[in-house]
Amino acid sequence: MNEQIRISPIRLIGAEGEQLGFVPTVQAIAQAREAGLDLVEVADDERPPVCRILDYGKLKFTTLQKGNKSSKVRQQKLKEIRVRPKTDDNDVNTKVIQARKFLEHNDKVQVTIIFRSREMQHQEEGRRVLDSVLEKLATAGKVERPPTMDGKKMTALIMPNKSAAKPKPKPPVETKPVVMAKPLPG
Structure with missing residues (x-):
């Protein structure tokens, strides 16, 4: 210059x-x-x-x-939740709650079902778990890539809905008036 x-x-x-x-x-x-x-x-x-x-x-x-x-433009990240075919329903629900948070923050979520040894012979069990996860996340996102087998993994990709991607506004904090205590006699 x-x-x-x-x-x-x-x-x-x-x-x-x-x-x-x-x-x-x-x-x-x-x-x-x-x-x-x-x-x-x-x-x-x-x-x-x-x-x-x-x-x-x-x-x-x-x-x-x-x-x-x-x-200011936030990059969309890919988050992954991993589940096994024998994962209990309550544990799957915990993973679904976490995936819903990811989708609300405008991140894509990859749901992965991991098969080990003899579980490969019962892929329908893994498919059932994956379908239940996709069904529970239907309100927060839509399936971008349907379930596919890749080696010993079954994966599906979910992208956030535009309406669900907006973070919810925080409710206003209520403040209570301060009450002064009466002095003790004495």
């Missing part, structure tokens, strides 16, 4: 975006000062480098705003 640009000549772009051609650096800085703006190097890998006359404070502000906007 301005005096920090040491290479001369430079390719200059004016304040309105017009090409001003190859100009010595000192002359470009003088033109920027006349306009009350800064000379900013926009492409330093080019030879000669490309510089532009603009308001550096405004440029810095807009790039900061773009950075803030992109950081």
Whole structure:
């Protein structure tokens, strides 16, 4: 920026975006000062480098705003819950509650049924457990990828519903008035 640009000549772009051609650096800085703006190097890998006359404070502000906007957009993560065919109903319900929380936070959930040794011969038992999980999560999300076998695992992918993905607002905290105790006699 301005005096920090040491290479001369430079390719200059004016304040309105017009090409001003190859100009010595000192002359470009003088033109920027006349306009009350800064000379900013926009492409330093080019030879000669490309510089532009603009308001550096405004440029810095807009790039900061773009950075803030992109950081506000939350990335969707993939969460996984693992269950076995012999998992008890109460344990499955606990996993369903956790999966529902993931879906409410706008994360995808992969439900995995893991088969071990002889359980592979009774895949219908695992399918029954997976179907019950999908049925319980039907209100919070929809099936993106139906159940498939992959080696010794049966998996299904659930994506959040748009209506269910919004976090619920917290209820207002009720405050009780403070009652002062009466002084003890004595």
